[in-house]
Amino acid sequence: MNYNRISMVDNDAMDPMFIEEPDSMITRPTMKEQLHNKVILPMKYNVVDPFNDIISLMDRKSNNVFNFQLWRRFIYFLLVVFVLIFISQYDRIRHYKPIDHDLIREEVRDWIDLNKFEKNWEYLSNLPHCSGTKGDETVSQYVMDSFLKSGMKNVKLEEYKGYLNYPSNETHSLIVFKNNGTDEILKFELGENNFNPLSWNGKVENSFLIYGGDGTKESLQRILENNNNDILDHRDNFVLLLHYDGLVSEQLILAQMLGARGVLFISDKFDQREDVILMKSVAIPQFYTGDLLSPGWEGNSVRTISLNESDAIPHIPTLPLSYNQGQQLLSLVKSEGKNGIRVSFEVKTIVERRHPVYNVIGKIEGREQPEKAIILSSSRNSIHHGAVYPNFGTTMLLQFVELFQIIKKKYNWKPLRSIYFVSFGGNEYNHIGSTEFYEKYSLPLQQELYSIVDITELGINVMHYANSSLKIETHPLLKNLFEDTTMDPNMNVSVSHVQHYGDWIPFLANGIPVSVISDPDLNLHKYPIHTKESTFANIEETLKDNNSTEAIQIFEITIYILDKILRLVDVPNIPYGLTDYVEVVDELLHSLEKDHSKKLNFDKMIRALLRWKKIGTERQKWLNKWQSHISSSKSKKKNHKHNDIESVSARRERCDWNNRLTDIAKKTCSEYGLTGRPFYKALLFGPTFLRQRSDQDSWSFPAVKDSIMNLAWTSAQKELDDVARLLQLSAKPFLRNNAN
CATH class of the missing domain: 3.40.630.10 (Zn peptidases)
Known part of the structure; x- marks a missing residue:
């Protein structure tokens, strides 16, 4: 886009510096001469000399109550500051030449x-x-x-x-027993690769091993509904054996809810290799991200909480295993049947608080x-x-x-x-x-x-x-x-x-x-x-x-x-799409309404979206008007030596639109955050505490969906109305000065 910054002078008034000279032997003045003739002398004759005359007059008539010499120096200082500001702004606005983005692509x-x-x-x-x-x-x-x-x-x-924590150099083992923990049948020596970042230090002794599939809500629910229920039989002392799921943190939240003493993760094969261990972080960002000991404030502060107070770390030991190790455990779980097997292991990492x-x-x-x-x-x-990750991304940066x-x-x-x-x-x-x-x-x-x-x-x-x-x-x-x-x-x-x-x-x-x-x-x-x-x-x-x-x-x-x-x-108008914004939110709201229309009232949300739809229409009208203004200015001034194609008022309006647009998403945040998760303040887009069903979205209306999952319908309605209120609030800056 050929876009030029506005000038602080009127382009329609011909500046003598830009009058075309006829072809002749006339020698054009040098830049130094132009500066002296067009800037320094006019400033001297029109500003400095009259100013000196006024100061001299005031000085002569003074009764020495005031020190006019001191005042004169102060006013001179203000004048110099004003001139410097004017020059800097003049340069900033007038002499900017935008680049051709298409040329850059080539x-x-x-x-x-x-x-x-x-x-x-x-x-x-x-x-x-x-x-x-x-x-x-x-x-x-x-x-x-x-x-x-x-x-x-x-x-x-x-x-x-x-x-932070790191793998320990100490030797540890995972020991497997049968016959209620009396007979050792298998032992794995653990190394530095059997490590999850932010794993909890602790010991598991003679705990019943239960296979939990991928550890999702659905998988664990099926285990609980099984008539031959191992979890209920060993609820005081069991460990879950899980395949890694896409969201490890949720697997650990659910494991702790069930009362597991620890979790063993089975890695997948890599290029048919069965000995590779997948070392995923076990942080729980559903509560908050950042330093575990300073939730919500900068970690360099002296104020910290204890590790036991942190919700962002699992409070049970976790241990990643290779595919081969996991398959050996699975075969033993199946072969021992109801009697099952038991495991003992210890996680002992080096901790740097x-x-x-x-x-x-x-x-x-x-x-x-x-x-x-x-x-x-x-x-x-x-x-x-x-x-592969993350070095490729860093190289791209x-x-x-x-x-x-x-x-x-x-x-x-x-x-x-x-x-x-x-x-x-x-x-x-x-x-x-x-x-x-x-x-x-x-x-x-x-x-x-x-x-x-x-x-x-x-x-x-x-x-x-x-x-x-x-x-x-x-x-x-x-x-x-x-x-x-x-x-x-x-x-x-x-x-x-x-x-x-x-x-x-x-x-x-x-x-x-x-x-x-x-x-x-x-x-x-x-x-x-x-x-x-x-x-x-x-x-x-x-x-x-x-x-x-x-x-x-x-x-x-x-x-x-x-x-x-x-x-x-580097385009004049920040490329926010209000139409897409309304359409996506409306689609997500429709999905929520389809499932819960009998329990929740969506009228306030619908009214808020209708208001935003109108704002989107007005935005498009303004963009069309602004583009027409730019096109018209280009046509009128194509032979002019100035590049100013946007009027002062148009630029002021455009920057005002930019400023208001950049606040839209920020104004859909609650000062106090989500209930039980104050770190998350955005009410429209953010993670629910636990994932929704596969046919539902888990990253929109988080407070509403958290309440629905808990069957707290009064709370869900309040949260939905809060989203509608914030949408209306974020629309207010666009409803003023409608004439613009």
Whole structure:
């Protein structure tokens, strides 16, 4: 889009500096002469000299009650400040030349250096870099150095404190017994890979082992309904044997509800290998993310709670096993029948209560509305090498930093609004880095941020598809932005609202629109993620040929994301889609109403959505009017040497619209948060405490659905009315000054 900033002067009045000279021998004045003739002399004759005359007159008539020499100096100072402010604003508004985004799309392929990409990727994958380790210090410094080497000036590394744990070097065993624990029949020696981040230290002795399938509500309910009920028979002392489910935290919540003493997780095969162990975090983000000991406030504070008070960690030991180990236990459970088998094991990790976690933060300051910003982020840490995840995402983040610096230098460019580039640490420990970052800067971030785009889950597995495929979870306000593949015909994009946990949760919990761009497989965290097999050696052949399918798809994904970021920060109107917003919320509400229309009254919600539908119509009318104004201005001034095509009033209206739009989602938050889960303040989009049925959505109307699950219908109605009230409240800023 050819968009130019407004000027602080009237373009229709011809400035003498821009009058065309006829062809002759007349020598044009130099820039220094023009500055002297057109700026310094007029300022001297029209401002400084009259000002001196007034001061002299006042000085002569003074009776020395006032010190006019002192006042004169003070007024001179104010005059200089005024002139400097005028010059800075004049330069900011008048001399900005927007870049052609289509041209950037054409050139970006030449800027992408796959050799450098591979070098960065290999370095990041060269050593394990679990949070708080020497490896993470090295990788954090490398990321920071890469930011600085790209030319970014505003870069810093921040340290936060949090609760972390690590595998112990001590030897432990899992022992299996039969005959009520008198006869040992099997023993597994446990190593450092039999480890879940944030596992609870504790001992399980002679506990009955019960197979619980995938540990979902449905699976455990079937066990409870079984006439031959092992759980009820051994309710005081049993351990669950489970396959990993997509949401480990819910498996642990349910296991604790049933009274299990511990949980053993069975890993899947990896490339027909049965000895690989999947080391998933066992944090419970349903209550809160961040440091376990400082829920809701920055971990660097001296104020902490005890570990026993934390709801975000399971209070029973967990132990991950290989597929082979799990199958041996399963066969024994089946062969022993009703008599069953018993297990004893101990989880004893090294605990660091206040250990450092690092974020690397860079920023490109915006030019027109620098107080508005987005974040482009990626998680950085991995229990092992993490080549597939999250290192690919971190490598992409480094590439985007470099690409934006190239644009900035080549075109003397600044975006209309600001961009933060953040490498978050602590993701495997309940997302400490992102949460502590938000808690530290919550007030300015609430004012600044209107979107966070996370690319952690971009990955090499995308190459399994014929076209470049992305799964994008985003706020409905940005649905149309990411669905638009007009310029990217080879992109296969699926878009929905956010439906899983990650470093974006503290922002989503506080009403900041979140977009998670994922490879379809990595979105599900499939193998080899969270295993020691996620190494660069297994993927290093991927980028050897710039014309390979893999390389081409990396180019296409990079261009697609770059385009979306540019549209977020460098088009005049923030690309929020109010029509999509209303349609998605209405669809989710309709699903809720279909199931519970006899129990709940939806009238207030319907009225609120009708109001938003009207606002969406008015927004589109204004956009059409604004575009007509821009087109008309271009036509009238195409031969004018000024580039000003937007009037002062139009710009003021546009910025006002931008400011109001960025508050929409934030105003659907409750000051006190969800009942029992005050960390989550967004009432419209967020996770329910437990997942809903497979045909229902678990990431919308969380407070309402939590109450419904508890059959608390009065509370559910109140929560639904609260959502309607906040929707009406968020609409109020758009109902004033309707003439605009």
